[in-house]
């Protein structure tokens with residue numbers, strides 16, 4: 192059986208269900224790299240240019256982790272995942288960066304995914320990708336149709352308030368009903384790219400820590416993307432980046448829908464996209480609401496002790512605000 196390796200990084204955290212179902216239905220054995228850990232990150236950082244952000248360095252490490260384990264490695268070139276919007280150039284270029292610096296790679300499935308003009312282009316991408324495994328176009332189309340169905344179902348469930356980890360039931364061995372329990376009525380929105388929000392090593396288990404405080408968590412995946420796109424039109428110029436639209440339009444939804452007691456934006460050191468998107472988000476929150484906002488910047492040198500101290504102070508402040516309505520902290 193042909194083995195297809197998929198690095199557990201970047202957009203794997205959005206499309207894992209789609210990709211895994213697709214390759215499996217085409218008869219491949221899927222090999223996913225290990226969960227991000229210290230070695231993966233160190234390996235990745237040692238091969239990658241130092242200017243790259245943490246998620247890109249981790250992605251390198253995941254590719255290295257797959258070496259010798261698969262016949263192919265799936266390294267899609269993601270240029271755009273939604274109409275008229277782009278993905279960060281580091282994601283679009285990571286395939287070339289890896290080819291250039293990791294010398295003994297197996298065969299690469301180098302699909303270009305560019306949905307800027309039309310979402311129908313995803314079918315072309317599927318035919319190209321499936322072509323590495325079979326010449327049977329009907330089989331590829333069916334596999335993609337079924338995988339797309341599974342992916343859309345997952346998205347729908349997440350929109351109803353279920354986190355990705357909960358959906359996949361991957362938080363330890365806890366069953367879903369235990370994970371969803373909360374002991375406070377506090378809800379915090381965690382804004383960030385899927386690969387920073389769901390990679391528990393990169394974000395030092397932020398979501399698990401919030402859950403341990405008994406806090407409910409909202410992510411951008413729980414908000415309506417079309418609505419975010421619509422709401423982002425209030426800006427003089429539509430945002431260029433898919434993530435910018437999701438984060439800015441999502442922030443407007445969070446403010447208007449109410450029920451959010453705090454917003455945490457997690458961002459990676461040196462991220463060009465976040466440098467202005469998070470600025471816009473922060474301005475919006477501070478000018479149109481009294482929701483406390485905190486930005487956490489991550490890189491490979493981030494220390495967990497400092498991270499926990501800031502998180503604890505933020506949570507304490509939210510709890511105190513609940514008791515003393517006028518106690519508005521300097522976090523605002």
Ligand code: SF4
Pocket residue numbers: 244245246247279280281282384459461462463464465
């Ligand atoms: S958007 Fe930012 S965090 Fe994501 S890959 Fe690009 S530079 Fe890195």
